[in-house]
Amino acid sequence: MDWWVSMPKIELHAHLNGSIRDSTLLELARELGDKGLVSFPDVEHVIVKHDRSLSEVFKLFDLIHILTTDHETVTRITKEVIEDFAAENVVYLELRTTPKKNVSKGMNKRSYIEAVLEGLRAVTMVEVDFLSEPSIDSQANGGIYARSDGYASNGTEKKKIFVRLLLSIDRRESTEAAMETVKLALEMRHQGVVGIDLSGNPIIGEWLTFLPALEFAKEQGLLITLHCGEVPNPVEIHAMLHFLPARIGHACCFGEEEWAKLKSLKIPVEICLTSNIRTETISSLDIHHFADLYNSGHPIVLCTDDSGVFSTSVSGEYSLAASAFGKTGAGTII
Numbered sequence: 001m002d003w004w005v006s007m008p009k010i011e012l013h014a015h016l017n018g019s020i021r022d023s024t025l026l027e028l029a030r031e032l033g034d035k036g037l038v039s040f041p042d043v044e045h046v047i048v049k050h051d052r053s054l055s056e057v058f059k060l061f062d063l064i065h066i067l068t069t070d071h072e073t074v075t076r077i078t079k080e081v082i083e084d085f086a087a088e089n090v091v092y093l094e095l096r097t098t099p100k101k102n103v104s105k106g107m108n109k110r111s112y113i114e115a116v117l118e119g120l121r122a123v124t125m126v127e128v129d130f131l132s133e134p135s136i137d138s139q140a141n142g143g144i145y146a147r148s149d150g151y152a153s154n155g156t157e158k159k160k161i162f163v164r165l166l167l168s169i170d171r172r173e174s175t176e177a178a179m180e181t182v183k184l185a186l187e188m189r190h191q192g193v194v195g196i197d198l199s200g201n202p203i204i205g206e207w208l209t210f211l212p213a214l215e216f217a218k219e220q221g222l223l224i225t226l227h228c229g230e231v232p233n234p235v236e237i238h239a240m241l242h243f244l245p246a247r248i249g250h251a252c253c254f255g256e257e258e259w260a261k262l263k264s265l266k267i268p269v270e271i272c273l274t275s276n277i278r279t280e281t282i283s284s285l286d287i288h289h290f291a292d293l294y295n296s297g298h299p300i301v302l303c304t305d306d307s308g309v310f311s312t313s314v315s316g317e318y319s320l321a322a323s324a325f326g327k328t329g330a331g332t333i334i
């Protein structure tokens with residue numbers, strides 16, 4: 001087995017609805033096609049298309065959300081996504097998703113997250129731990145930790161994955177809707193919810209709309225990660241760095257001043273190589289900021305972003321980094 005597959009890995013930037021298997025999306029589209037609710041050939045064309053600009057990606061998400069927004073489907077995709085990450089030896093997964101309302105399906109933000117939690121419990125292929133503290137110390141937590149081959153070390157010999165949830169605020173949302181998500185995260189923090197993500201189409205919405213909810217979340221001790229600098233917007237990038245999030249995602253469109261600020265603040269960056277190349281936010285890997293951040297010892301972590309939408313995997317990202325930047329081992333993660 002290649003080292004990038006067998007190596008135990010962590011995944012910190014994965015959007016649930018971006019990580020769905022193509023086969024599942026096609027099956028869901030076919031079902032809605034049979035009911036006359038979508039035109040299957042049109043949807044199939046969009047799902048199997050591989051090169052997408054950033055704006056086309058967000059159109060695809062609107063389509064995916066039409067296919068997935070009922071409780072049963074949310075539970076199913078959560079189960080499958082966790083199984084897929086576990087199969088490639090991800091031992092710690094922070095899965096993020098935007099709590100959604102869908103009146104016609106009786107769904108509200110809380111019931112959406114409950115359906116996600118149901119998906120965590122539905123996994124049978126591996127043991128999913130979404131409550132106890134992950135540890136690499138064999139003396140801690142009764143000796144339960146993920147062995148290098150991904151199997152639990154507590155004698156059960158069942159493969160184990162630690163899963164935590166981040167609730168996403170979509171940039172289309174209002175201050176009130178963002179606050180509702182933060183309050184939900186606080187209520188569910190004893191059920192595996194550890195933080196808040198700000199994501200969505202980066203050309204939509206204003207930082208100040210989300211700030212009150214993000215400040216409240218931070219005060220309450222939730223971990224905050226922000227999609228930052230996916231498009232050039234120096235004013236927003238500065239405001240986001242000033243906020244001191246626990247991590248940021250992407251950091252593609254930074255200028256010299258922004259790099260200096262990021263490095264002095266030592267804010268870890270979630271790097272999504274395939275996503276950046278596919279959406280053309282970075283034109284080629286030769287000029288990707290991975291190399292500079294890695295060489296300057298800045299904390300970074302390789303992630304998939306949307307393994308389904310971009311047909312990638314965590315192992316694939318390690319393999320890609322190794323071939324593009326000449327790394328041969330596990331030294332690329334935080």
Ligand SMILES: CNc1ncnc2c1ncn2[C@@H]1O[C@H](COP(=O)(O)O)[C@@H](O)[C@H]1O
Pocket residue numbers: 015016017018057061062096097098099168170171199200201202227230275279305306
């Ligand atoms: C490509 N780069 C990206 N930039 C910004 N936001 C992204 C994204 N990829 C995904 N999302 C965010 O995640 C949602 C889908 O998962 P959930 O429905 O939340 O599970 C998208 O609608 C978008 O808001």
Ligand SMILES: [Zn+2]
Pocket residue numbers: 013015199227249305
């Ligand atoms: Zn993302």
